[in-house]
Amino acid sequence: MLTKQELHDYDYAAMRMQDARGATQLAVKIAAQQSFTKGVEQGKKQGIEEGKKQGIEKGKQQGIEEEKISTANEMITAGLSIDLIMQITKLDKEVIEKLIKDHNNK
Numbered sequence: 001m002l003t004k005q006e007l008h009d010y011d012y013a014a015m016r017m018q019d020a021r022g023a024t025q026l027a028v029k030i031a032a033q034q035s036f037t038k039g040v041e042q043g044k045k046q047g048i049e050e051g052k053k054q055g056i057e058k059g060k061q062q063g064i065e066e067e068k069i070s071t072a073n074e075m076i077t078a079g080l081s082i083d084l085i086m087q088i089t090k091l092d093k094e095v096i097e098k099l100i101k102d103h104n105n106k
Helices: 004-077 082-089 093-104
Strands: none
Touching: 004 082, 004 093, 082 093
């Protein structure tokens, strides 16, 4: 049988162990949340960078296509053949024919 002091010491030690477990669990939860938050922020940053790269590339491609169409329109105005316009601009025949149609309807 335990003395009153031994029982008190045992209870005190048990409470300290429980406090230590609770503190450890809390520390683990906080660390996990911080890691998650850091991961989300890093993912957002990477996503934004990738989006910028894709946007720049898409803008370049649109600019190239617009320039091809502008060049084709100038060539149509100059009376050049569809074959020559296709060869120089690399546009499809259908695109050039549509540009000619639009040009004639002005």
